[in-house]
Amino acid sequence: MSTHVPTTAVTTARSRWAALVVLVLPVLLISVDNTVLSFALPALSTALQPSGAQLLWIVDIYPLLLAGLLVPMGSLGDRLGRRRLLLIGAAGFALVSAVAAFAPSAGVLIALRAGMGVFGAMLMPATLSLIRNIFTDAEERRLAIAIWAAGFSGGSALGPIIGGLLLEHFWWGSVFLLALPMLVPLLVLAPRLVPESRDPRPGPVDPASIVLVMATMIPLVWAIKTFAHEGVTVGVVLAAGLGLLSGLAFVRRQLVRRDPMLDVRLFAVPAFSASIAANLLSVFSLVGFLYFVAQHLQLVSGRSPVQAGLLLLPGLVLTVLMGLLVVRLVQRVRPAHAMAVGLVLNAVGYAVILTGGRAGSDAALVAAFMILGAGVGMAETISNDLILSAVPAQKAGAASAISETAYETGAVLGTAVLGSILNAAYRAHVELPEGLTAAQSAAAGETLGGATSVATQLPAGVGEALLDSARHAFDSGVTITASVGLVLMLAAAGIVLLALRPRA
Template structure:
């Protein structure tokens, strides 16, 4: 694919020639990045508290985690296109305002259904935030080496936020209700709203494609249909429901691509995917995040509900692994030189596979050392693969397409997060439901709750002291940890296969 020469993209606002101003702008852009990553891991730690207070079903529990990244992933490309048209800084500030307001409302959701709706609304405004941050970076840092460092810091912000999430979330959950997890978005976004207009230059595509409402609907149907099919299969909703949902998703996806190919100014130039480096980098990003989010989903529950640690202690136990993503994300920049970018990415994916393999082979009966050690190894690989794959995806396209490319790159990240919970979480739920042995004599509602989720079993067991409660806890913990072994094996295979694909796709 022919890459055009860089052009002067910013159309208004302060100049970006000053190095001090460029790095100050990066600091401002890190605020929404930190917020989103803190929110994701902190919410994972709030799952047990949410489950106790709102009593969602197993499927609702997955949707509580997945509603936000699902909507966000479906709207990232449309919002990237909107940012190219109306201005990326303007879209960033609108998204920050909406995100803060909805976060405050989500803190007081009265039921699981309301919270799912609030999380979906956060995805709508989050879709305005993320592509704007990365596309503004692409246009602020025009020097390749400087841009790589900036993207490494950007990726480290995701990892740093993920590391802070368990600590901040653990402290909040020990002192306040789960709603405090959402309220923390407000003080983080206020500095962005004050400093963004001063430090961030406005930029837009001089020849943007039109916003396409039909394409937005197709994108939502495509991703939503496929994720719904995965969850329906895990919930045992019947083959017909699964096939219909999957069929809707596939048909919408095919129609979306055909529509983009036939329109004179498509919302997303799908021809970008003909660039093998661009497509390979996106696939790498998706699988790395898939592995990372899926691991956090079951590790956070094991630490609190099986090992019995408080949210704060569980958060500190995860910090070494999450901090490793920062270190190895920055190290990846230095490795490019002695190694090719493709070799760094492949090494990262192999570390992902090794982290899951440690759990699958050594994590029998929930051995804590194997779980935490595997998480450290996997986190090192995520830091390496994500940093370099993001840089490869952005540098493979013309700078005037930075908005679209960054939106697609963010979409890959969020789709990976959705599928990590949907696929691995569904496998874990199926293994738990088929493996748990609920003692006889429990009331029907309590038996159903205990057989649905690990959090439900813990809640029921606490109301039945003695042999019945102990037997239920032991069976639930064993079923959950056997499900962890299954999901770890699947994760190891998928990431190892992706390493082979990346080696071929990125070798040039």
């Protein structure tokens, strides 16, 4: 029988922090990868000439498989060894990314992006679960998790900037080569610095549970993303129904098995379930905000992708700093209170948009994002710490996978829900000038980006009138979106305070 490695007995303080530096590398990579591809889509479309459906699959196949495989891979890491799974994932991700940079066709790139999703699902739960086992002291672990979470924020900041710089000088495939300088050091250093750990009493691999969790997450994520673009369709309803039924079957199977792949009874622990909700909703607020602020800075204010990324940098830096400072704060206040304050700050960020007049002020957007970033940094650090603290160290892989699934689901929902509201408001308020072709009307009436493109094809006066109407329509959608975000964040803070209140 395999044994759980007692990491505190074999690692010094210096080696623990050195191991953390290694474990942050894949987190940074995944976070950069989430944002950098969007900047490469125009050049990629020109080079590979994908159909509309293929372009969507190039973007979507990665998060779909990642979401579906996080829980199975977390459970597999508990059984096979978390470091072993991390190294397999890093080697596979680096290799597939290098090949993807030179993909000859859209079909090949879709297949390679699928492979990146599979190997990416090995990376994420392994990093957080290894931190849980390396840092057994609560104070050290909370700081380590804050640094780990800062990797996400740092990657989000670097993605637009690095993507813009690369695409100004190199071809679209260069964005995939970012994996090599981040993962090659991990492959060299992890065997020396990161101790192995696993569940000492792992149950047998359960293929049926793996199929059920994938049949839950993949259709649900697909339904959410498709709903954002197409609204309620037969396909969306069927996919959502399949996901819900599969989820119920998965839960039922875990409850009756002697050695479940995932102990779903963890959700009965208030600290665990409330922290999962806070994790999901804080990411929801961040990604939803980025969805409209990135468009505003580029399409309304006329800034380049690099300039837009630099304007967002103060907010992302504040996300990192507050994630670190909250470690000191929880030495004086209850973690639940600190997490609730973070969620309230998210709400305040959205309130700044509502009270700052039109969304046309870049200064107001930057200030709002700084406040929201501070809240996300606080809420993410504490929620991840409580998630891992609520389970035994040997079950850290499964708990980490649930945390990562919440993160990915929050990212998908942030774009799908707030993005759908924004697009619907835009379509309802934009006024199209006469004389447009059917194709131009369809493009300009759908999104601000479409209107911006169509305006370049029109006479100066007509094009300017279209742009003015489109920008006003976009701003009206931002107001509604910010109102929804404000209410959701206040509700999330209330849930945390209620679920984590002191009990006799």
